[in-house]
Amino acid sequence: xxxxxxxxxxxxxxxxxxxxxxxxxxxxxxxxxxxxxxxxxxxxxxxxxxxxxxxxxxxxxxxxxxxxxxxxxxxxxxxxxxxxxxxxxxxxxxxxxxxxxxxxxxxxxxxxxxxxxxxxxxxxxxxxxxxxxxxxxxxxxxxxxxxxxxxxxxxxxxxxxxxxxxxxxxxxxxxxxxxxxxxxxxxxxxxxxxxxxxxxxxxxxxxxxxxxxxxxxxxxxxxxxxxxxxxxxxxxxxxxxxxxxxxxxxxxxxxxxxxxxxxxxxxxxxxxxxxxxxxxxxxxxxxxxxxxxxxxxxxxxxxxxxxxxxxxxxxxxxxxxxxxxxxxxxxxx
Amino acid sequence: xxxxxxxxxxxxxxxxxxxxxxxxxxxxxxxxxxxxxxxxxxxxxxxxxxxxxxxxxxxxxxxxxxxxxxxxxxxxxxxxxxxxxxxxxxxxxxxxxxxxxxxxxxxxxxxxxxxxxxxxxxxxxxxxxxxxxxxxxxxxxxxxxxxxxxxxxxxxxxxxxxxxxxxxxxxxxxxxxxxxxxxxxxxxxxxxxxxxxxxxxxxxxxxxxxxxxxxxxxxxxxxxxxxxxxxxxxxxxxxxxxxxxxxxxxxxxxxxxxxxxxxxxxxxxxxxxxxxxxxxxxxxxxxxxxxxxxxxxxxxxxxxxxxxxxxxxxxxxxxxxxxxxxxxxxxxx
Numbered sequence: 001x002x003x004x005x006x007x008x009x010x011x012x013x014x015x016x017x018x019x020x021x022x023x024x025x026x027x028x029x030x031x032x033x034x035x036x037x038x039x040x041x042x043x044x045x046x047x048x049x050x051x052x053x054x055x056x057x058x059x060x061x062x063x064x065x066x067x068x069x070x071x072x073x074x075x076x077x078x079x080x081x082x083x084x085x086x087x088x089x090x091x092x093x094x095x096x097x098x099x100x101x102x103x104x105x106x107x108x109x110x111x112x113x114x115x116x117x118x119x120x121x122x123x124x125x126x127x128x129x130x131x132x133x134x135x136x137x138x139x140x141x142x143x144x145x146x147x148x149x150x151x152x153x154x155x156x157x158x159x160x161x162x163x164x165x166x167x168x169x170x171x172x173x174x175x176x177x178x179x180x181x182x183x184x185x186x187x188x189x190x191x192x193x194x195x196x197x198x199x200x201x202x203x204x205x206x207x208x209x210x211x212x213x214x215x216x217x218x219x220x221x222x223x224x225x226x227x228x229x230x231x232x233x234x235x236x237x238x239x240x241x242x243x244x245x246x247x248x249x250x251x252x253x254x255x256x257x258x259x260x261x262x263x264x265x266x267x268x269x270x271x272x273x274x275x276x277x278x279x280x281x282x283x284x285x286x287x288x289x290x291x292x293x294x295x296x297x298x299x300x301x302x303x304x305x306x307x308x309x310x311x312x313x314x315x316x317x318x319x320x321x322x323x324x325x326x327x328x329x330x331x332x333x
Numbered sequence: 334x335x336x337x338x339x340x341x342x343x344x345x346x347x348x349x350x351x352x353x354x355x356x357x358x359x360x361x362x363x364x365x366x367x368x369x370x371x372x373x374x375x376x377x378x379x380x381x382x383x384x385x386x387x388x389x390x391x392x393x394x395x396x397x398x399x400x401x402x403x404x405x406x407x408x409x410x411x412x413x414x415x416x417x418x419x420x421x422x423x424x425x426x427x428x429x430x431x432x433x434x435x436x437x438x439x440x441x442x443x444x445x446x447x448x449x450x451x452x453x454x455x456x457x458x459x460x461x462x463x464x465x466x467x468x469x470x471x472x473x474x475x476x477x478x479x480x481x482x483x484x485x486x487x488x489x490x491x492x493x494x495x496x497x498x499x500x501x502x503x504x505x506x507x508x509x510x511x512x513x514x515x516x517x518x519x520x521x522x523x524x525x526x527x528x529x530x531x532x533x534x535x536x537x538x539x540x541x542x543x544x545x546x547x548x549x550x551x552x553x554x555x556x557x558x559x560x561x562x563x564x565x566x567x568x569x570x571x572x573x574x575x576x577x578x579x580x581x582x583x584x585x586x587x588x589x590x591x592x593x594x595x596x597x598x599x600x601x602x603x604x605x606x607x608x609x610x611x612x613x614x615x616x617x618x619x620x621x622x623x624x625x626x627x628x629x630x631x632x633x634x635x636x637x638x639x640x641x642x643x644x645x646x647x648x649x650x651x652x653x654x655x656x657x658x659x660x661x662x663x664x665x666x
Contacts (some may be wrong), residue, residue: 270464
């Protein structure tokens with residue numbers, strides 16, 4: 001058998017491991033001692049990871065001289081250490097594998113923010129509300145009908161977010177790298193296009209990959225382009241938004257809302273620790289990156305990653321190959 | 334001028350009052366002293382109310398011998414004291430006036446419950462979460478795609494709730510009094526039909542009017558028909574659900590969720606006070622009846638109520654006339 005595959009995560013089920021074994025020798029990282037790992041590394045040509053395994057330090061990566069293909073089970077590949085990677089290595093994302101679940105989550109956050117569900121529930125629980133206030137402040141609820149949802153990144157997740165919008169009577173604006181087309185969607189490209197979308201949208205959903213170009217794309221200047229009572233939703237990566245800028249923007253604009261399922265990095269890994277007390281603000285909603293795991297539970301992301309890995313093992317061109325040039329900078333950006 | 338109209342609420346704007354004045358003498362309840370009110374009551378043939386005015390006691394209602402038409406600005410008419418009302422009086426609801434806003438709110442509650450947004454946000458805020466738990470418990474997030482949403486009542490609000498479902502890849506089941514038809518919707522009628530819908534639906538949205546027949550329709554037996562990890566959403570009236578039954582059901586079934594914007598009655602009026610500590614449960618979401626006021630803020634409900642009142646004043650048949658037989662019992666049901 002000419003291939004040697006290292007599975008660097010325990011999210012791949014046994015049935016999938018057996019399927020992969022038909023095409024390659026398969027090692028599971030969890031089964032290998034440190035010494036055995038060092039022994040097999042030079043022979044490994046194919047690597048399947050969820051997030052990047054801590055054991056695969058840059059020293060060990062340099063021993064992997066035979067490595068040719070990396071498949072990510074996470075949708076994004078920003079966790080892959082491109083800077084230490086040989087140019088011969090092809091990296092595939094798992095784009096689209098979580099689209100339905102993450103798009104549903106984006107709408108959950110958008111609607112929770114628009115309808116102030118978290119804030120009002122907490123106010124009731126703390127007995128800080130009465131029905132008189134409801135009548136006085138009912139107008140603070142954002143009605144979505146006939147409003148505009150702007151979507152940053154119109155790939156797997158973004159396009160599913162967009163397809164839900166017409167049911168709510170909302171128009172879809174989309175920001176994408178290339179001029180694209182989809183029924184009922186108005187596309188914007190380039191820096192000026194992004195600014196125009198931010199100015200006109202009532203709610204903005206971030207569904208971009210985290211690359212050198214997109215890191216901190218929502219900085220203080222771009223936040224200031226959004227409507228004062230706008231809603232920003234992030235289901236992609238925390239690092240796409242500047243933490244200090246969004247905290248200060250929320251404090252200065254109490255009707256602006258930021259709802260996120262994804263968090264900033266500490267030591268190259270996502271962390272629930274923040275530098276600013278976002279969770280103390282009534283106009284912030286945070287959930288602990290559960291949208292992806294809810295997709296993982298369906299089995300689909302592992303299935304798609306395994307199918308794509310088999311394409312490589314059979315000598316076919318894998319799908320979702322990323323451009324390493326877009327990942328040349330990494331945390332802390 | 335042959336008509337005398339009493340506006341029993343301050344939600345009708347001055348422009349609407351001027352429009353109504355073209356067709357009728359108009360009295361505003363807020364402008365009348367108690368004595369003056371007693372003086373004009375016998376001449377009033379037309380009454381426009383939001384919720385039922387406290388001044389219009391059953392004694393005063395009996396003095397309103399000329400009353401022929403009541404227009405509600407609230408969508409529902411369960412607040413109208415039908416038992417004290419002469420059979421000559423025609424009552425119109427404001428059905429459909431809040432459909433878009435209340436349907437949006439229903440989806441906000443459904444998604445908040447499915448994605449555990451409130452529970453997870455509070456857990457983060459209280460530092461009771463870490464990303465390890467996310468991976469372990471990600472499967473506790475309900476994915477809506479390819480699931481069934483059951484809608485109780487397929488009128489103004491219910492049908493808008495239904496039209497949003499296909500965007501999420503959900504199938505729509507609807508319970509209605511009469512066998513009806515709508516594209517892609519499976520209809521259920523009668524007690525057995527309701528049971529079947531409850532058994533098969535993953536989420537159920539209550540969008541029924543509160544009548545003698547529908548009060549406490551979601552009792553202990555019907556709740557027990559729902560899936561153990563089902564979601565119940567109420568944007569109609571609190572009294573459609575039995576409070577004790579839903580509290581006990583939530584305690585016994587931690588994966589079941591009840592999300593409501595509407596509350597039970599105390600002394601014939603909605604109250605945020607509950608008999609059971611629902612707000613202490615992680616699988617309960619409550620908001621203080623804000624969906625209606627968010628609709629009211631658009632101006633549409635007042636506009637529609639005024640248009641319908643003008644139909645009466647011009648001698649045309651008003652729309653949305655309700656059947657008083659359906660309201661023969663009232664709180665406490």
